Amino acid sequence: MKFDNTTIISANQSSYTSLISEALPQIDFSVQLENYNHAFNLDNPTSVINYLESGQPVKVEYGYKSPGANEIPGGVFECAEWEANDTSATIKCQDTLRNLAGDYYKGKVSDVLRVATLYSMANEVLQFAGVDDYYIDDSLKNVGSYLPVPRVSCREALQIIANAACSVIEYDRNGHIKIGPLSNDVIDFTMEKADMLSSPKTVKQEQIKDIYVSWFRFNYEETDSVLFTQDSITVKKDQIETFLLDDPSCLFSIRLNGSVGGAVVKESGAYYVTVRFSASGTYKLEITGRKYKWIEEKFVKHISDKGKDIEWSNPIISNQFDAERLANWLASYYALPVEYEYDTRGNPELDTTDLIKQENEFRPGMTVIPYNQTLKYSQGFSGHIIARRRSNDVDNS
Numbered sequence: 001m002k003f004d005n006t007t008i009i010s011a012n013q014s015s016y017t018s019l020i021s022e023a024l025p026q027i028d029f030s031v032q033l034e035n036y037n038h039a040f041n042l043d044n045p046t047s048v049i050n051y052l053e054s055g056q057p058v059k060v061e062y063g064y065k066s067p068g069a070n071e072i073p074g075g076v077f078e079c080a081e082w083e084a085n086d087t088s089a090t091i092k093c094q095d096t097l098r099n100l101a102g103d104y105y106k107g108k109v110s111d112v113l114r115v116a117t118l119y120s121m122a123n124e125v126l127q128f129a130g131v132d133d134y135y136i137d138d139s140l141k142n143v144g145s146y147l148p149v150p151r152v153s154c155r156e157a158l159q160i161i162a163n164a165a166c167s168v169i170e171y172d173r174n175g176h177i178k179i180g181p182l183s184n185d186v187i188d189f190t191m192e193k194a195d196m197l198s199s200p201k202t203v204k205q206e207q208i209k210d211i212y213v214s215w216f217r218f219n220y221e222e223t224d225s226v227l228f229t230q231d232s233i234t235v236k237k238d239q240i241e242t243f244l245l246d247d248p249s250c251l252f253s254i255r256l257n258g259s260v261g262g263a264v265v266k267e268s269g270a271y272y273v274t275v276r277f278s279a280s281g282t283y284k285l286e287i288t289g290r291k292y293k294w295i296e297e298k299f300v301k302h303i304s305d306k307g308k309d310i311e312w313s314n315p316i317i318s319n320q321f322d323a324e325r326l327a328n329w330l331a332s333y334y335a336l337p338v339e340y341e342y343d344t345r346g347n348p349e350l351d352t353t354d355l356i357k358q359e360n361e362f363r364p365g366m367t368v369i370p371y372n373q374t375l376k377y378s379q380g381f382s383g384h385i386i387a388r389r390r391s392n393d394v395d396n397s
Contacts, residue, residue, distance in 0.1 A: 001048055007033050009088060010378040013060070013074065017170060017352040019182065019371050019388065020333050021163035024155055025170060025352075027095040029060060029077050032088050040089030049089055052082050057175070058093045062348035062377075072348045076175030096175055100129045100154040105244050107148030107157075108269040109218065109292070115144040118165045121316075122158060122179055129154040135172075137180025140165045143325075145316040147216060148248060148270035164314050164322070166329040170353060184390060187367070188354035189347070197343040197382070200358075205337035207307030211330050213299045214313040215323035220250055220290040227252075228273070228287040235277040240266060242274045249289040256283040301327035303335055310334065338389040340368060346381025356387065 009032040017025045033040060040049045060074030077093035084090070104125050110116045119140035126134050143165050149157045162169045162179050170178045228243050235241070248270035256262035262283065267274040273287050299320055312330060317323050340358065350356075352370050360366045368387035376382045 001051070003031065003033055005379075007036075008377070009034055010376070011060075012377075013375045014373070015352045015375075016372045017168060019168060019353070019369060020330060021159055021168050024097060024159050025095065025168075026098070027075065027077065027171060029058070029075065029093040030090060032090050035084060035086060035088050038086065040084040041086070042084055047084075049082055049084055049091075052079055052091065054079060054081075055099060058091070060093075062381075073173040074348060075171065075173050095171055096131075097155050097158075097169070097171075097177060100131070100158075102129065102154055103151055103244070104128055104149060104154045104157045105151045105271045106269050107150060107248075107271060109148050109248075109250065110144070110146045115146055117141050118143045118145065118161050118316075121145070121149055122161045125149065125154055125157045125161070126177065131177060133174070134177040135180070137167065137178075139181055140167065140179065143322065144318075145322075146318040147218065147316045150248075150315050151244070151246075151271040160314060160316060164316050164326065166326060168353060170351075182353055182369070184355055184367075184369070186355065187357050189350055189356045191344070191356050191358045191385075193359050195345055195347075197345060200340045200342040203339045203341065205339065207337070208303050208331075208334040209305070209307040209309055211301040211303065211310045211312060211327050211334065213301065213317065213323045213327040213330070214311075215297050215299060215317040215320055216315065217295040217297070217318070219293045219295065221293060223290075224251075224253070224288045225249075225291055226286055227289050227291070228285070230285045232282055233285045234282045236280045237277065239277045240274060241277070242272055243285075243287060245271050245273065245287075248292045250292065252287060252289040255286040255288065256281075258284070258286075297323075299323035299327055301331050303331055333388075336389055339386060340389070341386045342384070344383040344385055346375055346377070346383035348375060348381065350383075350385075355390070358387070 011031045013029045015027045038044055041047055056079040058077045058079050061071045062074050063071040078096055080092050080094045082091045106128060119136055122136050158169055167179055167181045172178055227245050227249050252265050252268055252273050254263040254275055262279060263275050263277045265273055266276045352373055356368050358366055358368045367390045369390055370385045370387040372386040374384040
């Protein structure tokens with residue numbers, strides 16, 4: 001199915017990217033279509049809208065009716081919901097990350113000789129989630145962690161890893177997930193006064209005094225605990241089953257009807273145990289082991305002599321050096337809390353995290369990074385931007 005200006009009444013695309021991976025990125029796209037001859041009515045057995053499926057890829061392109069203009073890729077999204085009445089139909093789509101909601105449970109504790117890189121952690125999460133096309137920047141190979149990725153959704157696991165790597169999660173216009181640091185060296189776009197349809201509203205957020213970044217060491221309890229129990233499980237010889245744990249643990253032992261020897265641990269991590277059963281039968285299953293204990297330390301980054309304090313805790317920061325590196329990255333963001341919000345003519349080629357040279361009568365050459373923007377189409381484009389002044393621009397205010 002393909003829809004163009006002859007059918008489209010309006011379209012709306014909103015995009016958000018946290019510049020410090022404090023939250024997950026989010027893109028929503030919706031399109032309203034003319035319902036000629038009730039072609040989109042849900043009750044019409046020949047309606048094309050009945051061929052839509054949740055998760056179905058939706059490709060968006062923007063174009064201009066001007067000489068030499070090319071179509072601009074708008075993105076590849078997943079169909080989320082749709083509705084229709086007698087006059088119009090609306091199709092709503094969202095980014096691919098939204099559907100990565102399944103639990104990631106394969107986090108492992110590393111040892112000193114085999115510390116896991118954040119690159120390998122991100123790669124494992126994306127493969128576990130069934131994502132085929134993605135990009136992880138090589139800089140994540142230079143940062144590691146002894147600690148396991150916690151048992152959270154796959155998308156939250158990626159956010160934790162990106163933040164620990166001082167990176168952001170983005171989408172390219174082919175719908176691929178990208179994890180890497182922001183590139184602030186090349187101007188992507190110039191926003192002049194003529195491109196702004198409203199006077200920029202300037203907001204200076206509350207000043208930050210100190211940033212406290214937690215980092216963690218681990219140990220484990222001195223006695224075994226029952227980590228998982230199932231009163232009755234029927235299995236066949238050599239059957240393999242995986243059991244998930246609520247608490248990160250190690251040193252596992254399997255008991256069937258109170259005795260060891262009827263099953264072995266085939267594979268394990270901090271939050272799961274994969275068991276191979278040695279004989280067929282029905283058993284009471286118990287998995288015992290030692291729960292990990294996290295020992296929390298804090299690194300303090302001083303920014304100014306007044307303002308509020310920020311507490312930041314990332315569960316895979318495992319040494320003071322990485323806590324300091326993360327604190328410095330956060331400090332560069334919080335040190336200049338000046339934002340600009342305004343309406344625009346609408347620029348389909350502009351992405352969140354682009355570096356914009358924004359015209360300002362008091363600050364020649366000022367650059368900003370948009371993190372929230374809306375693009376609307378209704379027989380013409382319009383837009384809205386919220387951008388943050390780049391931290392290395394001098395602030396004399």
